[in-house]
Amino acid sequence: MRRGLTVRVLGSALIAGAWPLLAHAASVQELVSQGNGHGAPPCQSCHGADGAGQAAAGFPRLAGLDAAYVARQLADYAAGTRANAVMQPIARALSEDERQAIGTYYSRLPVPAIPPSSQPSANDLGATLATRGRWSQRVPACEQCHGPGGVGVGAHFPPLAGQPASYIEAQLKAWQQGARRNDPLQLMQHLSRALSAEDIAAVAKWFAAQPLPAGSGGR
Structure with a gap:
């Protein structure tokens, strides 16, 4: 096989092999930013685009959390072992694959810097x-x-x-x-x-x- 043709064939194979990963990455980003179109709203509407959460509203930080922990919490919301009027219907609208993908996505986000605050005393x-x-x-x-x-x-x-x-x-x-x-x-x-x-x-x-x-x- 000629060298030019070999490069084109190998290049096509690499793109074809990478496509599922790229498509998956895109779908996870859409899931987080737009929801899944089946009842689950965008995660970032409550937890922020950077996953930092919203302290004033009591929404927790997800960025940097363990992937398995996040996926398990979503599964527990869906199962009812963790009750929350907001999260239960959302979790139930997600598939198992979507829960896993969300966990992996947030685990890979950088942990946002936390503004310094006054520290309670050691005897507090x-x-x-x-x-x-x-x-x-x-x-x-x-x-x-x-x-x-x-x-x-x-x-x-x-x-x-x-x-x-x-x-x-x-x-x-x-x-x-x-x-x-x-x-x-x-x-x-x-x-x-x-x-x-x-x-x-x-x-x-x-x-x-x-x-x-x-x-x-x-x-």
Whole structure:
């Protein structure tokens, strides 16, 4: 085969091989920015074009979260083990492949820089619960599962650092009230019931104030 023809043939093969990936990437971008046309609205309408979320509205950051964690939360919304009047119908309108694609998409987004905020003191109630726990009530430190400063650990313990305080508080109350039941070994259901409203507000505020360096996603 002549060299010029070989290059054209190989080039066509590479384009053909790349096309499904390019089409998939385009479809994921459309899914996030436009919705799927089957009942799921654009993800970015609540979570922002950069996946940073909206602190004022209590919408969490998705950028940089573990892909498996995001996909599993969507599946749990669809199954009803995580109750939310907004997210449940959206999750049910997504296919399993779409949930996986959304998880992968957000895991690869850079983690947005978080504006500096005043840090609670080391003896603050929220800091105590987050870093030392309350062993008299068998409440371990939040950092034992969610990592130092709440940076997150794997697919089961998401980052808490820099998430809106209103979002963290709402999730603790959801576990406490049984509206959310998708935690490993029901750890959060048990722990949340040992916390008072004051405890929940304090620890949510502490994690919201923790710095999370900007960088690449994909943890």
